[in-house]
Amino acid sequence: MAAVTFKYLKMNNKIIFITSKHRHLLVQAIDYDGNILSQYLNNINDHRISDIIYTCDGIYVAGVNVTIYKVNVTLSDANLNVDLVPVVIKNPYPLYELYSLRFSPNNLICALAMVERKVQARKEALKLEIIFICKEMKPESMLDTLLSNPMKKLTHYWDYIELLRFQITKLKWRPKLDFNELYLSGAQDIYKLKIYLIFLTYISGLKKVLRLVDVALPETSTDIxxxxxxxxxxxxxxxxxxxxxxxxxxxxxxxxxxxxxxxxxxxxxxxxxxxxxxxxxxxxxxxxxxxDYVCQCCDEKIEGFTCKSGHLNMFCMATFTPICSDNYLMCQCCNATSRADLEIENPICVFCDLYLIKPD
Ligand SMILES: [Zn+2]
Ligand SMILES: [Zn+2]
Known part of the structure; x- marks a missing residue:
């Protein structure tokens, strides 16, 4: 039986090797000469192990019967101790088989790659479904974490934002936030202004659909x-x-x-x-x-940010210069554009702090 994943980590100058053998989880402590010092082999729950992953808060193992365990490995002297803690999933998905899983940067959202078993039985084309589940967490504490982010960059906090969006747009949660204060602090603090822009986008979208009036925002124009x-x-x-x-x-x-x-x-x-x-x-x-730059539409000189006829030209948001070639970068979230020849490693979007990519 072929193992699905091989993973290793270093602990107390030993190599901890983790893999699966069909239904069994195998963990071995190996010294640098390749000798096995201690070993753990356990049948997890009579179902095949489909994935083992490392995340920012530890190792997770998934079984094909939609069970997920956190694997806590400790090593004292040369003795391995492996503890499996089941992750409780509210919906047990009895008709599904779980083939892989991945967590978001802060482990708030987990994407499950699943196949519905009854589809297989009917011999229809195999459909892989990606189902997102999230950690149970109060939106107020997610908001607090986002606002007090010491990095002051949104880059690795988009799982918080995505869950807040879900709370606002799907569960009708209203952030108890002093938007005036947030907007005012944004006059000096670009990070606060970026958060304000996110809330403005979600709430104004809802206002259009539901005619909401219970959230008052000091500025309602996204352009401003x-x-x-x-x-x-x-x-x-x-x-x-x-x-x-x-x-x-x-x-x-x-x-x-x-x-x-x-x-x-x-x-x-x-x-x-x-x-x-x-x-x-x-x-x-x-x-x-x-x-001197010329307009890409009429070849007239660009004064400021447009030509005399007011044609729109693509501008780089990172450097405030026109984009004159097809080689440019784009933000997948807000469509902001940027030159591709920036001398920065992994440039990020000015509005979302997400990495810019080449458009398709
Ligand atoms: Zn023009
Ligand atoms: Zn963006």
């Missing part, structure tokens, strides 16, 4: 909130470019383009929202010459 996010991003970018210029004595071509674009955006924002343009004279001095 996005422009504010870009404004804070532009200020941050300007600071970074200034520091880079001071440290390295000069800026490369992409930085110069980006500096020019940032200046244009801050001028546009100051004019539109009648705020002071806080551009530092030192930064302006670094900007020796301007960059």
């Amino acid at each position: 909130v996005k422009e504010k996010i870009l404004y804070l991003h532009a200020k941050q970018l300007l600071d970074n470019l200034y520091t880079k210029c001071q440290n390295e004595g000069q800026l490369n071509d992409l930085d110069m383009e980006s500096l020019y674009g940032t200046k244009k955006y801050l001028e546009y924002y100051a004019k539109k929202y009648k705020t002071d343009n806080e551009l530092d004279q030192n930064v302006l001095n670094a900007l020796e010459n301007s960059c």
Whole structure:
């Protein structure tokens, strides 16, 4: 019988090797010379083991009869101790077979790859279903975790956001949140503004459908909130470019383009929202010459962010420069675009903090 998965981890200078043999879970402690020091072999529940996975909070093993166990492995001296803790699933899925599972970054959501057994019996085409289940957790505590995220980036917190979206749109949960305070703190804190944008998107979507009036938001235009996010991003970018210029004595071509674009955006924002343009004279001095771009529709010169005829051109949200080639990056969540030649490893979206990818 072929084993489905081979996994190993290191513990107390030993290798802990984990695999399955049909219905049995095999865990071995091996020293660096390849000698087996201790071994655990146990029939889990008379059903075939279909997957073993590692997550941020431990190892999970899945049986084909839709059972999931957390595997706690400890090693004292050379003795292995393996403890299996069943994961309680509210819906037991008696007609399904579980073939694989994966958890979201914070283990809040689990995707189960399942096949309905009665379909097999009827000899129809095999259909694999992906069923999402989530950890039982109060939305208030998910919201608290999201707001107090020390990283101040949404990148690894989208499972919290997805569950909050589910609570708001499907279960009609209303966040007890002071939206005025959140929006006000967003004037300086780009992370808070990104969270505000997420709630605005979900709640305004619901308002259209259900004519909800019980949630009052201080700003209801997503365009205005996005422009504010870009404004804070532009200020941050300007600071970074200034520091880079001071440290390295000069800026490369992409930085110069980006500096020019940032200046244009801050001028546009100051004019539109009648705020002071806080551009530092030192930064302006670094900007020796301007960059000329032409409209992709009519070949006229682009002034600011459009040509004279007001044609829409694709812009890079990370650098405020036009995207002039087919080679660009995109956010799968909000469709924000970005140049592909950014000199950053794994660039992320300015609005969602999700990794940008090449469009299909
Ligand atoms: Zn044009
Ligand atoms: Zn995005």
